[in-house]
Amino acid sequence: MKLNPLVSQLALYDIANTPGVAADVSHVNSRAEVAGYVGEEQLEKALEGCDLVIIPAGLPRKPGMSRDDLFNINAGIVKGLCSAIAKYCPTALVNMISNPVNSTVPIAAEVFKEPGTYDEKKLFGVTTLDVVRAKTFYTEKAKINFADVNVPVVGGHAGITILPLFSPATPKANLAEGDIKVLTKRTQEGGTEVVEAKAGKGSATLSVA
Numbered sequence: 001m002k003l004n005p006l007v008s009q010l011a012l013y014d015i016a017n018t019p020g021v022a023a024d025v026s027h028v029n030s031r032a033e034v035a036g037y038v039g040e041e042q043l044e045k046a047l048e049g050c051d052l053v054i055i056p057a058g059l060p061r062k063p064g065m066s067r068d069d070l071f072n073i074n075a076g077i078v079k080g081l082c083s084a085i086a087k088y089c090p091t092a093l094v095n096m097i098s099n100p101v102n103s104t105v106p107i108a109a110e111v112f113k114e115p116g117t118y119d120e121k122k123l124f125g126v127t128t129l130d131v132v133r134a135k136t137f138y139t140e141k142a143k144i145n146f147a148d149v150n151v152p153v154v155g156g157h158a159g160i161t162i163l164p165l166f167s168p169a170t171p172k173a174n175l176a177e178g179d180i181k182v183l184t185k186r187t188q189e190g191g192t193e194v195v196e197a198k199a200g201k202g203s204a205t206l207s208v209a
């Protein structure tokens with residue numbers, strides 16, 4: 001977001017350690033002014049005037065966990081943040097990253113419905129990684145150039161709810177059905193592949209960028 005030329009002000013909020021992150025991010029040479037906010041008492045200031053709120057707050061998976069296992073803790077975190085959004089920047093676009101996205105988006109919708117601030121055109125679950133993975137695995141298998149590859153992905157952001165569509169993918173590669181099955185499964189399990197490779201030290205953070 002600091003590199004995005006459309007961003008003029010970037011407010012970073014966390015329950016801990018924000019000053020260090022904010023100082024570091026603020027040195028990126030782009031026009032966005034960076035401010036760090038820490039702790040619930042500063043949440044109002046962080047949210048006031050925001051046009052876009054991106055929520056990556058909460059627990060990541062450990063190996064052996066499904067995204068659903070994060071529900072109990074992350075549902076509460078998302079509920080709290082969305083209640084504050086409804087109060088302090090009710091017209092902002094909201095991008096939900098916190099897992100399980102398949103559940104945190106409906107939770108956000110319900111929280112916004114209560115004060116009447118819900119707008120289905122302004123609430124998004126972030127599933128871009130599924131597209132990134134589908135494109136990468138397809139490109140590698142098809143042995144084509146990385147530029148201009150397009151693989152649509154529909155559905156949700158967990159296991160079999162992630163539906164990469166390889167038949168309309170471009171450029172056309174005419175892969176065998178067996179290959180498409182393998183690519184589909186690998187895309188659906190992409191997050192788990194990273195969680196296991198990181199062996200308890202978090203989930204995907206670099207491919208997201």
Ligand SMILES: NC(=O)C1=CN([C@@H]2O[C@H](COP(=O)(O)OP(=O)(O)OC[C@H]3O[C@@H](n4cnc5c(N)ncnc54)[C@H](O)[C@@H]3O)[C@@H](O)[C@H]2O)C=CC1
Nearest residue numbers: 014015056057058059060077097098099126129202203204
């Ligand atoms: N949708 C997607 O494509 C992806 C989703 N994720 C999800 O994003 C979430 C975060 O993952 P990571 O960044 O790897 O974890 P992390 O542990 O590195 O960062 C989570 C941050 O949330 C903060 N936090 C906890 N409670 C908070 C609250 N009430 N308000 C604000 N901040 C709070 C923590 O202090 C921590 O800094 C997880 O649920 C993970 O599954 C991760 C990668 C991709």
Ligand SMILES: O=C([O-])CC(=O)C(=O)O
Nearest residue numbers: 061099129191192203204
């Ligand atoms: O798998 C996870 O826990 C994090 C995530 O959503 C992803 O990498 O797609």
